[in-house]
Amino acid sequence: MDHLVTWCEENHLELNALKTVEIVVDFRKNAAPPAPITLCDSPVTAVESFRFLGTIIAQDLKWEQNICSLIKKAQQRMFFLRQLKKFNLPKTMMVNFYTSIIDSILTSSITIWYATAKDKGRLQCVIRSAEKVIGCNLPSLHNLHASRTLRRAGKIVADPSHPGHKLFKPPPLWQEAALHQDQNLSPPEQLLPLRYRPLKQCPAPPLTLTTATT
Template sequence: PLLFTLLTHDCTAKFSSNHIIKFADDTTVVGLISNNDETHYREEVAQLVEWCGANNLSLNVSKTKEVVMDFRRNSVDHPPLTIDSSAVERISSTKFLGVHITEDLTWTTNTMSLSKKAQQRLHFLRRLKRASLPPPILTTFYRGTIESVLTSCITVWYGNCSAADRKTLQRTVNIAAKIIGAPLPSLLDIFLARCSGKATSIVKDPTHPSHHLFQLLPSGRCYRSIRARSARLLNSFFPQAVRALNSNHLTPL
């Protein structure tokens, strides 16, 4: 809402290692902790509490959760985060803007949630088929009620999905195709197309925060690959988007 945006425009991160994400009435603090120094992260939370107090707002500590993602081989115990002397509950998985995010950044929980929701809607597709609706109308219904669920934020999570998770999701697409009696685009094709589309819009927008990640090689035909030391980063959106653009030999103007 516009009013919420205007009233919270000054609620910003103090440190460059942190980000404050606001959506509707939800606020999320994301902190990058280096060298086991949590000072900036904890000060950021404390500043957010002070900002809320100064603006006659109160944080609901019972609904506030913390997720710690630590992929180091020798992880350490992180002391609990406290707000107004109350400890914030630490959880292993949370739902953020419709996407289930886990502390190990695997996507099985999210996959199962999307698959269950999509399979429930196959029932209505079957009912429409029994009513002798033509394939074009069935396809429109599928794209609006089933495909839209399966591909929700697909550029975020599909690249790092396991083979089993991808198979689970694709099975729903295959069932829908049999019901409709017409071929449907695979989730992989949709993922690659959306990566290309999003990457193209970023390349065309010099003001985009991620514009600098897409650097043309001297040939002017392909983009420089993003180096990654882990498979998790290699399969994430930006490296995938660069590869998608290069595979299409697409150089946005």
Template sequence: MRQTTGARCSDNNLSLNVEKTKEIVVDFRRVHTQHVPLTINGATVERVSSTKFLGVHITEDLSWTDNTTALAKKSQQRLCFLCKLRRARAPPPIMYTFYRGTIESILTSCITVWYGACNASCQKTLQRIVRAAEKIIGVSLPSLQDIYGIRLTRKALCIAGDPTHPSHNFFSLLPSGRRLQSLQARTSRLKDSFIHQSAGPGLETPQSPP
């Protein structure tokens, strides 16, 4: 796929800006191999250890610490404005609407992608911001875990009901007719993936061949 990137773009009438294109190598093998630099139309693509894509910080080790730090910093800045609304004696419904639009929207941006794979420390860091907003507004706010569960289920139902979606087959029933098909893996790393978590406790995981 690396060697055919330029050809695929040409075939689909797409033009890539190599200067704005980044390459991340995700390799969890015990013995790392030297990867040949990616080239597009003769130009070498810059290889980075982390990048920002659609507002989400992605790193080569697929940890979400950088993403959590960025979300927390941005959300905490907006807590100051929430405090100003309280000092101005704004009613709770107004402050709640402000929270939903300027803080919760940041904390839950692309949450189905990264929240399930976050470690406990990252999740607590973000949840502390929600608790701080609760104290300022004076009303109970939905936890990030609850929001994640709702959006995860909604996304899974959309994929399961769309035969044209690339991940639709992962939500197909096994021959038993009672359980869903799952990703095959030799490790437990995929247990935090979107497919595994959205399928729920009734998931049956086929074993990989030896």
């Protein structure tokens, strides 16, 4: 903590101890209580969860509180979508409203919490409600997560200065041929596991007719 205070002073930054909290993530059964932290001669409050850039991070790294917060925000905005329905607005306008106002809430930090969240179905219910109001199909939560992950992966691959850029190493030569068999996938999509790749529509099997003569 002293190093942090010194670094902030050297870079002309001022720490606000009243807005600073401490969260301890420790899954040991017999974990010893951590020593209290002081910042600028002020004690730092220990909390079980806190909001960081709109995302609620809990001490047990579960996302129930965050999902409840997202659902509450999305439901509030669903009211305005229903009002647009009453005014008989075109579906394209309602879809644009949903994408910019509601979809952006449901996908907030989705690349962080989607893989480990257990109650994602509650968010999918919000999407189904919007589908009934608009009268058309909307991207599922799984597809939204896949698209956001691809977008994030593409930015990391294109930015050599990103700390995670080196994690996207090219595969060995013996895997490269199999990896690039599907030319319809973009480079970020080819880096994803098979279960997260976009689904492709399989062509219908050829129809064969047989005739019998007597």
